[in-house]
Amino acid sequence: MANNFLRRVDLIFDQDCNFKDVLKSTYQRSNDDIINELLESGLKGRGGAGFPTALKWKFTSEQADVEKYIVCNADEGEPGTFKDREILFKVPLKVFGGMAICAKVINAKEGFLYLRGEYRFLLPELEKQLAQFQSILDELKIDFHIKIIMGSGAYICGEESALFESMEGGRGEPRNKPPYPTVSGFRKKPTVINNVETLVYSFMIFRYGAHKFKELGTADSRGSKVFSVSGDTPKPGIYELELGMTVEQFVEEFGDGDTKAVQVGGASGFCVPRKRFKDTIIGFEGVPTGGSMMLFNSSRSMYNVLHNYLEFFEEESCGQCTPCRVGCQQLKLGIEAVKRGERHATYLEQLQKLAQTMKITAKCGLGQSVANSFFSIVENFKEEMIY
Amino acid sequence: MAKKINLIIDGIPVTVDEGTTILQAAKQLNIHIPTLCYHDDLCVAGNCRVCVVEMKGARTLPASCAMPVAEGMEIMTNTIKVRTARKHIIDLLLSEHNAQCTTCYKNGNCELQNLAAEYKISEPMFIDLVPFKNYQIDAYSPSIIKDDSKCIRCQRCVRTCEELQHVSALGVAYKGDKMKISTFFENPMFEVVCTNCGQCVNRCPTGALVERNYVEEVWDAIYDKGKHVVVQTAPAVRVALGEDLGMEPGEIVTGKMVTALRRLGFDSVLDTDFSADLTIMEEGFELLGRLKKALVDKDPSVHLPMTTSCSPGWIKFIEHTYPEYLDNVSTCKSPQQMFGALAKTYYAQKKNLDPANIISVSVMPCTAKKFEANRPEMRSSGYKDVDYVLTTRELAVMIKQAGIDFGELPETHYDSIMGESTGAAVIFGATGGVMEAALRTAYEVVTGREVPFDGLNITPVRGMEGVREASIKIEKTKPEWKFLDGAVLKTVVAHGLTNAKKVMDAVRAGKGDWHFIEIMACPGGCLGGGGQPIPTNAEIRQKRADAIYREDAGMKIRKSHENPEIVAIYKEFLHEPNGHKSHELLHTHYRERERY
Ligand SMILES: Cc1cc2nc3c(=O)[nH]c(=O)nc-3n(C[C@H](O)[C@H](O)[C@H](O)COP(=O)(O)O)c2cc1C
Ligand code: SF4
Ligand code: SF4
Ligand code: SF4
Ligand code: SF4
Ligand code: FES
Numbered sequence: 001m002a003n004n005f006l007r008r009v010d011l012i013f014d015q016d017c018n019f020k021d022v023l024k025s026t027y028q029r030s031n032d033d034i035i036n037e038l039l040e041s042g043l044k045g046r047g048g049a050g051f052p053t054a055l056k057w058k059f060t061s062e063q064a065d066v067e068k069y070i071v072c073n074a075d076e077g078e079p080g081t082f083k084d085r086e087i088l089f090k091v092p093l094k095v096f097g098g099m100a101i102c103a104k105v106i107n108a109k110e111g112f113l114y115l116r117g118e119y120r121f122l123l124p125e126l127e128k129q130l131a132q133f134q135s136i137l138d139e140l141k142i143d144f145h146i147k148i149i150m151g152s153g154a155y156i157c158g159e160e161s162a163l164f165e166s167m168e169g170g171r172g173e174p175r176n177k178p179p180y181p182t183v184s185g186f187r188k189k190p191t192v193i194n195n196v197e198t199l200v201y202s203f204m205i206f207r208y209g210a211h212k213f214k215e216l217g218t219a220d221s222r223g224s225k226v227f228s229v230s231g232d233t234p235k236p237g238i239y240e241l242e243l244g245m246t247v248e249q250f251v252e253e254f255g256d257g258d259t260k261a262v263q264v265g266g267a268s269g270f271c272v273p274r275k276r277f278k279d280t281i282i283g284f285e286g287v288p289t290g291g292s293m294m295l296f297n298s299s300r301s302m303y304n305v306l307h308n309y310l311e312f313f314e315e316e317s318c319g320q321c322t323p324c325r326v327g328c329q330q331l332k333l334g335i336e337a338v339k340r341g342e343r344h345a346t347y348l349e350q351l352q353k354l355a356q357t358m359k360i361t362a363k364c365g366l367g368q369s370v371a372n373s374f375f376s377i378v379e380n381f382k383e384e385m386i387y
Numbered sequence: 388m389a390k391k392i393n394l395i396i397d398g399i400p401v402t403v404d405e406g407t408t409i410l411q412a413a414k415q416l417n418i419h420i421p422t423l424c425y426h427d428d429l430c431v432a433g434n435c436r437v438c439v440v441e442m443k444g445a446r447t448l449p450a451s452c453a454m455p456v457a458e459g460m461e462i463m464t465n466t467i468k469v470r471t472a473r474k475h476i477i478d479l480l481l482s483e484h485n486a487q488c489t490t491c492y493k494n495g496n497c498e499l500q501n502l503a504a505e506y507k508i509s510e511p512m513f514i515d516l517v518p519f520k521n522y523q524i525d526a527y528s529p530s531i532i533k534d535d536s537k538c539i540r541c542q543r544c545v546r547t548c549e550e551l552q553h554v555s556a557l558g559v560a561y562k563g564d565k566m567k568i569s570t571f572f573e574n575p576m577f578e579v580v581c582t583n584c585g586q587c588v589n590r591c592p593t594g595a596l597v598e599r600n601y602v603e604e605v606w607d608a609i610y611d612k613g614k615h616v617v618v619q620t621a622p623a624v625r626v627a628l629g630e631d632l633g634m635e636p637g638e639i640v641t642g643k644m645v646t647a648l649r650r651l652g653f654d655s656v657l658d659t660d661f662s663a664d665l666t667i668m669e670e671g672f673e674l675l676g677r678l679k680k681a682l683v684d685k686d687p688s689v690h691l692p693m694t695t696s697c698s699p700g701w702i703k704f705i706e707h708t709y710p711e712y713l714d715n716v717s718t719c720k721s722p723q724q725m726f727g728a729l730a731k732t733y734y735a736q737k738k739n740l741d742p743a744n745i746i747s748v749s750v751m752p753c754t755a756k757k758f759e760a761n762r763p764e765m766r767s768s769g770y771k772d773v774d775y776v777l778t779t780r781e782l783a784v785m786i787k788q789a790g791i792d793f794g795e796l797p798e799t800h801y802d803s804i805m806g807e808s809t810g811a812a813v814i815f816g817a818t819g820g821v822m823e824a825a826l827r828t829a830y831e832v833v834t835g836r837e838v839p840f841d842g843l844n845i846t847p848v849r850g851m852e853g854v855r856e857a858s859i860k861i862e863k864t865k866p867e868w869k870f871l872d873g874a875v876l877k878t879v880v881a882h883g884l885t886n887a888k889k890v891m892d893a894v895r896a897g898k899g900d901w902h903f904i905e906i907m908a909c910p911g912g913c914l915g916g917g918g919q920p921i922p923t924n925a926e927i928r929q930k931r932a933d934a935i936y937r938e939d940a941g942m943k944i945r946k947s948h949e950n951p952e953i954v955a956i957y958k959e960f961l962h963e964p965n966g967h968k969s970h971e972l973l974h975t976h977y978r979e980r981e982r983y
Contacts, residue, residue, distance in 0.1 A: 154562065156562070171558075171559055172562075173559075176431065176433040176450070176453040176454075178454075178455065313563075314563055314564050315562070315563040315564065315565075316562070316563060317562065317563045317564070317566075318562050318563075318566070319540070319559075319561070319562045319563050319564070319565070319566025320432075320434040320540070320542070320559075320566070321433075321434045321435070321436050322434070322435055322436050322437075322476050322479050322480055322539075322540075323436055323472075323475070323476060323479065325540070325563065325564065325566060326479035326480065326482060326483050326516070327479060328563070328564070329483075329516055329519075329564045330479065330482065330513045330514060330516075333514045333516075333519075334513070334514065337514065350512065353471070353475070354475055354479075354513070357471065357472045357475040357476070359447075360439075360446070360447045360448045360468070360472065361436045361439050361447065361448050361450075361472045361475075361476065362436070363433060363434060363436065363450070368447065
């Protein structure tokens with residue numbers, strides 16, 4: 001069957017963009033005007049939580065503090081995600097441009113790009129691009145500066161409040177929320193924190209206008225997004241695709257003909273089994289994703305897949321809160337015990353209840369999302385868990 | 388005035404100030420929500436998650452200790468969701484926990500144990516993780532034992548050490564399943580910047596941080612017929628001991644405590660208050676001496692401001708953190724150590740005892756005093772001046788072990804010699820007390836008149852404000868103190884090492900023009916010491932402070948220099964304050980230590 005719906009898009013990687021003009025014309029517009037255009041576009045955060053970007057900027061702009069910040073989250077730690085790396089490699093100026101527009105709206109003088117430790121190799125080129133960016137700002141007499149801060153390689157430091165702690169020199173432990181970053185972020189000051197991709201799209205929305213973005217996608221998931229495709233696929237890589245496709249459409253394009261499951265959204269996302277491909281939409285109305293798409297064919301043991309994820313969480317949990325720190329260890333040891341026959345298969349139900357508790361009581365998104373893959377793998381591949 | 392917020396908890400409407408947490412709002416309704424990582428004295432962590440509640444409209448269960456109230460909020464504290472989650476969380480904690488309650492020092496006073504009992508946890512729900520862990524016990528310190536197998540990682544200790552003490556000897560190491568509470572390079576607490584103050588011990592909900600206890604050693608000494616066992620009791624013990632023996636905070640139990648100690652079998656029950664009075668004489672004259680050198684002799688080598696030296700937590704802190712100011716510290720030993728040095732010299736002589744056969748025990752509100760007693764500087768009698776230091780808590784343990792009904796005990800008086808004291812000594816137990824006691828004596832020595840405060844109560848130095856300044860003008864001096872006529876003596880008092888740091892940073896920056904600085908390592912002074920009954924909070928500390936000032940007001944003699952035993956010891960043994968003998972026994976010098 002011909003794949004009529006899966007549309008490749010080229011909004012952000014296009015090299016032929018007059019950066020200076022976009023910045024200049026946007027800076028001439030009123031803040032309300034900018035926020036309305038962004039609102040109109042329907043852009044939602046690409047870092048995972050999917051919060052409307054316009055509202056984030058608006059809330060922060062409404063804070064009375066003199067000191068405010070814009071932070072670009074380039075910690076990209078979710079297993080199977082490497083799209084931010086590609087964006088920073090190919091179009092860093094546009095990321096800085098998105099930050100500069102946000103800075104105007106919220107009235108920030110300083111911005112930070114928090115770069116994943118493993119991406120240090122990008123740093124020299126980024127610094128070069130940053131210098132060029134600063135000189136354009138100087139020409140335009142825009143008072144805004146960006147600094148790049150290197151992360152230390154902990155997954156949890158991608159969580160926004162842990163990221164602030166890390167930037168402030170502390171241990172990467174998530175904070176209590178509220179207060180949210182829009183009220184109290186970096187240095188306890190109102191802060192917009194956006195994913196790399198969110199910022200690029202913001203910039204492109206001011207290049208093309210909201211309508212061009214809005215035309216794409218569905219009511220709940222507007223526009224396109226960048227996917228990192230990996231696993232059992234003949235064509236792994238980075239693809240910018242229109243939102244709104246089903247998993248089936250995706251598998252037709254990227255599968256190897258024997259796909260049994262797709263993990264959407266990385267370790268903290270959901271596992272979609274073959275029988276659900278048809279009716280599962282990739283997007284906020286179905287299974288959301290920060291970009292990671294992992295395909296598994298029938299040669300894979302889903303027990304091993306889950307075990308892997310649990311090992312990852314067990315190690316990457318910051319360890320401060322009980323449900324996540326101990327819960328991850330229990331889930332991992334629990335499926336091992338069932339697999340070895342040391343615990344009865346019904347123990348899986350007990351573990352599912354535990355995962356549910358983690359989902360509703362963990363302090364941050366990490367512990368809360370362990371249940372996603374746990375439920376979706378255990379429920380759909382129960383036999384593989386037991387035998 | 389704060390904005391008012393209306394919400395509903397368990398169907399009951401309540402109105403509270405904006406910024407109140409759900410936990411606090413529930414408390415106003417007398418609804419108890421269990422907590423572990425929360426502590427009144429510390430900033431909110433929200434990491435244990437046992438305090439979760441259900442909030443209408445929310446996907447998750449918020450931690451009530453960390454969630455501020457909002458208009459129209461509807462909270463349920465007892466639903467199946469909440470109960471299931473709490474049981475899971477307690478179960479998870481227990482699965483990581485080496486739950487050997489019967490042999491645990493905290494058995495009977497442990498928040499985790501209480502919670503497990505409250506929720507009737509029976510069969511363990513999950514897999515025992517203890518065999519997978521390589522839990523360590525750090526038992527090198529003479530003050531504190533840290534047992535990681537009892538730690539629930541609530542980080543109360545970390546917050547205590549950072550927020551209250553600005554020491555940060557304890558921190559979080561590693562992440563995930565390996566996350567633990569540790570020190571710099573995982574060195575023993577004994578070898579890092581830890582001041583041994585025990586504030587973390589006071590706030591640890593479990594048996595993971597406890598004092599090293601010397602209960603067995605002291606019993607052995609008591610049972611040893613060949614030994615003469617003397618015991619001294621610090622000022623702050625008498626206003627707190629009752630709490631561990633079924634009484635309310637703020638009860639003064641001096642007389643009952645003396646009776647109990649005698650019943651335990653101590654040969655002589657004496658008072659650290661005696662040596663507190665002695666400290667005032669020594670330290671007061673030392674201060675006056677330094678002032679004279681500075682003002683009259685214009686000696687550039689004199690170190691002012693002078694700081695107190697009776698808090699061993701403070702001493703270790705300055706050794707690590709401000710070693711360049713060690714010469715500003717009074718050379719006086721702490722009252723505990725002055726007592727110890729005299730017990731095996733003066734006391735032994737007067738009682739005709741061989742000092743080799745004297746065992747000197749002290750009862751202190753403090754864990755740092757255990758470390759202090761082991762310092763090499765503290766052997767000027769030719770023996771270990773203080774053999775064993777017990778905390779208030781350990782004394783309570785011994786009283787219970789002896790089967791004594793403490794509440795029903797008659798009150799008796801300390802033995803003599805070295806058992807007589809004044810109100811000035813009692814107030815050593817509260818922040819500002821040493822300052823007040825010193826001023827009562829110094830002012831009178833210099834002017835021949837009592838301090839010009841109503842009823843000798845120098846109220847400006849009292850209270851719980853972290854840093855308090857006070858000055859006193861010296862007028863119409865005696866002829867030999869003429870150089871002080873018209874001088875304004877400037878003082879400052881700080882308690883808790885975070886406040887000590889503020890004062891010392893001001894000194895370092897040349898911003899403080901004080902002459903005399905009183906510093907106590909613990910919040911509230913010794914009454915909030917690391918060896919005092921658990922729990923502690925501002926309300927309890929205030930009650931202990933009130934008791935201390937009540938005890939002072941009720942004393943016949945309230946100025947150290949009027950203590951007849953003090954007059955006697957100078958006549959018979961020491962000859963003069965700051966004299967040769969004093970320097971041999973009662974004064975010392977401290978040394979610089981590493982900054983980590
Ligand atoms: C454990 C954890 C890891 C995260 N890692 C990232 C990350 O690497 N990059 C990112 O942009 N957002 C990450 N997030 C989401 C951020 O907390 C935050 O929501 C996001 O940066 C907001 O940007 P957006 O509104 O543009 O999506 C993570 C969240 C959690 C809970
Ligand atoms: S959920 Fe996990 S990562 Fe998040 S705060 Fe708790 S322990 Fe840390
Ligand atoms: S810390 Fe508490 S729960 Fe743990 S063994 Fe000791 S008394 Fe029992
Ligand atoms: S040592 Fe005590 S206070 Fe510190 S984290 Fe462990 S249980 Fe909490
Ligand atoms: S004893 Fe005092 S200084 Fe040492 S770790 Fe505990 S709180 Fe910190
Ligand atoms: S008491 Fe609220 S999270 Fe620990």
